[in-house]
Amino acid sequence: xxxxxxxxxxxxxxxxxxxxxxxxxxxxxxxxxxxxxxxxxxxxxxxxxxxxxxxxxxxxxxxxxxxxxxxxxxxxxxxxxxxxxxxxxxxxxxxxxxxxxxxxxxxxxxxxxxxxxxxxxxxxxxxxxxxxxxxxxxxxxxxxxxxxxxxxxxxxxxxxxxxxxxxxxxxxxxxxxxxxxxxxxxxxxxxxxxxxxxxxxxxxxxxxxxxxxxxxxxxxxxxxxxxxxxxxxxxxxxxxxxxxxxxxxxxxxxxxxxxxxxxxxxxxxxxxxxxxxxxx
Amino acid sequence: xxxxxxxxxxxxxxxxxxxxxxxxxxxxxxxxxxxxxxxxxxxxxxxxxxxxxxxxxxxxxxxxxxxxxxxxxxxxxxxxxxxxxxxxxxxxxxxxxxxxxxxxxxxxxxxxxxxxxxxxxxxxxxxxxxxxxxxxxxxxxxxxxxxxxxxxxxxxxxxxxxxxxxxxxxxxxxxxxxxxxxxxxxxxxxxxxxxxxxxxxxxxxxxxxxxxxxxxxxxxxxxxxxxxxxxxxxxxxxxxxxxxxxxxxxxxxxxxxxxxxxxxxxxxxxxxxxxxxxxx
Numbered sequence: 311x312x313x314x315x316x317x318x319x320x321x322x323x324x325x326x327x328x329x330x331x332x333x334x335x336x337x338x339x340x341x342x343x344x345x346x347x348x349x350x351x352x353x354x355x356x357x358x359x360x361x362x363x364x365x366x367x368x369x370x371x372x373x374x375x376x377x378x379x380x381x382x383x384x385x386x387x388x389x390x391x392x393x394x395x396x397x398x399x400x401x402x403x404x405x406x407x408x409x410x411x412x413x414x415x416x417x418x419x420x421x422x423x424x425x426x427x428x429x430x431x432x433x434x435x436x437x438x439x440x441x442x443x444x445x446x447x448x449x450x451x452x453x454x455x456x457x458x459x460x461x462x463x464x465x466x467x468x469x470x471x472x473x474x475x476x477x478x479x480x481x482x483x484x485x486x487x488x489x490x491x492x493x494x495x496x497x498x499x500x501x502x503x504x505x506x507x508x509x510x511x512x513x514x515x516x517x518x519x520x521x522x523x524x525x526x527x528x529x530x531x532x533x534x535x536x537x538x539x540x541x542x543x544x545x546x547x548x549x550x551x552x553x554x555x556x557x558x559x560x561x562x563x564x565x566x567x568x569x570x571x572x573x574x575x576x577x578x579x580x581x582x583x584x585x586x587x588x589x590x
Numbered sequence: 591x592x593x594x595x596x597x598x599x600x601x602x603x604x605x606x607x608x609x610x611x612x613x614x615x616x617x618x619x620x621x622x623x624x625x626x627x628x629x630x631x632x633x634x635x636x637x638x639x640x641x642x643x644x645x646x647x648x649x650x651x652x653x654x655x656x657x658x659x660x661x662x663x664x665x666x667x668x669x670x671x672x673x674x675x676x677x678x679x680x681x682x683x684x685x686x687x688x689x690x691x692x693x694x695x696x697x698x699x700x701x702x703x704x705x706x707x708x709x710x711x712x713x714x715x716x717x718x719x720x721x722x723x724x725x726x727x728x729x730x731x732x733x734x735x736x737x738x739x740x741x742x743x744x745x746x747x748x749x750x751x752x753x754x755x756x757x758x759x760x761x762x763x764x765x766x767x768x769x770x771x772x773x774x775x776x777x778x779x780x781x782x783x784x785x786x787x788x789x790x791x792x793x794x795x796x797x798x799x800x801x802x803x804x805x806x807x808x809x810x811x812x813x814x815x816x817x818x819x820x821x822x823x824x825x826x827x828x829x830x831x832x833x834x835x836x837x838x839x840x841x842x843x844x845x846x847x848x849x850x851x852x853x854x855x856x857x858x859x860x861x862x863x864x865x866x867x868x869x870x
Binding site for chain 2: 434435436437438453454456483493494496497498500501502503504505506507508509510511512513514515516518519520521522523524525526527528529530531532534535537538541542545548549551552553554555556558559560562563566567569571574575577578579580581582584585586587588589590
């Protein structure tokens with residue numbers, strides 16, 4: 311793919327740092343600049359080779375960049391996104407890695423100067439850890455990245471961002487922001503809330519927890535600020551997913567109460583068959 | 591600890607097979623006999639060295655055994671347990687590894703011949719896999735085994751079973767069957783149902799699932815028959831745990847709906863703090 315001249319990464323944490331490492335390693339950018347809130351984090355990112363240099367100033371970070379990647383929690387993506395139109399020149403592509411898309415895309419597509427294009431993105435990679443110290447150049451290999459397309463999306467910019475993610479090793483799925491948010495509500499946001507509330511339910515007996523409990527609740531150790539933003543920006547889809555989940559829990563509770571062995575067995579078998587299709 | 595003369599393991603799967611391997615490896619039994627339903631599984635267990643020989647006959651398997659370990663799913667433990675009193679001689683200790691305890695202990699303590707003692711057990715080890723091919727001699731090292739004590743429990747038998755599990759590397763927690771069932775409802779049975787219903791919720795979008803989803807739902811691949819028995823023999827505790835869990839999901843749903851950032855953040859932070867105390 312075409313090499314970028316200057317890439318600005320806003321937020322050099324686990325995801326932003328991994329993008330920086332991957333870009334540098336593959337020689338995809340002449341210069342990678344990190345914008346952050348803390349000098350110490352930027353220094354760590356420089357040391358790890360995730361960025362060439364870091365700055366606390368959004369303005370100097372994005373000046374002259376042909377690609378700006380917003381890699382902060384969602385509400386900060388929206389904040390920074392609102393400031394970008396005044397700071398970038400025609401020809402710049404802006405993208406993001408936010409876990410929810412409808413609100414981000416709606417706000418970032420507004421008031422872009424002529425010749426500046428926004429394409430929403432969401433790499434389904436990461437872990438419960440945060441910070442550039444956990445960044446990996448191959449974090450995205452074999453994972454999925456969602457890329458959003460709306461009636462405002464510029465085709466050339468969409469191709470560039472898709473091609474970038476494929477080059478980093480990800481499969482790309484292009485879809486509308488609304489469809490994205492509905493899917494991730496089910497496969498990610500609901501799962502997160504369910505795991506968190508399991509920790510709450512078990513908190514008095516945690517010393518008895520097995521490895522199965524540890525696996526099931528691992529994601530509950532994720533960054534609270536990141537997840538607060540997700541829950542606040544996808545609330546209708548999440549509430550809908552929770553309603554269905556609660557209904558299915560109530561259904562199985564009734565089957566347990568009435569000792570319905572057949573229904574319980576049918577349910578457990580069906581679930582195992584589905585889950586067994588996942589690799590790990 | 592004192593060496594056993596003949597140990598009979600009823601059900602030589604992941605748990606029974608691992609006990610057999612551990613007994614043999616540590617020279618804790620002169621003879622380990624496996625009782626199973628299929629010749630092929632018993633052959634596998636013999637080949638792996640988990641048992642000295644296998645038989646389809648409960649009667650010949652337990653004849654002359656000083657220790658009988660019931661290592662099948664719970665309802666089969668109860669079935670076999672009912673047949674044991676006629677087959678074992680005074681001096682025999684019977685134990686089990688069932689995941690629920692109140693019903694098992696109540697039924698197995700009934701009608702034991704004089705000099706035959708039952709002590710309930712539940713090793714919190716295993717995985718979503720089943721079968722002797724996944725057995726490991728060190729499966730119990732560093733894990734927890736619950737051992738039950740009632741007004742009928744023989745003190746010497748309790749000491750023998752506790753000492754056995756400690757020798758296999760497990761920590762031992764002695765408690766009443768009712769207390770056991772309440773604890774595992776929260777830290778295990780509820781968690782299992784929650785994971786299963788997450789798979790059901792996400793089944794249309796499973797191709798988008800990330801490693802976080804895989805971790806959270808791994809236990810949903812467990813043996814359906816094993817889990818049917820658990821749900822059927824701990825239904826009141828499970829229904830109670832589910833009721834509380836559903837309430838907490840409804841609470842967080844309301845906070846999301848009204849965009850209560852403060853409550854969401856407080857909740858996520860508290861959960862992370864608790865979950866971070868677990869090792870992995």
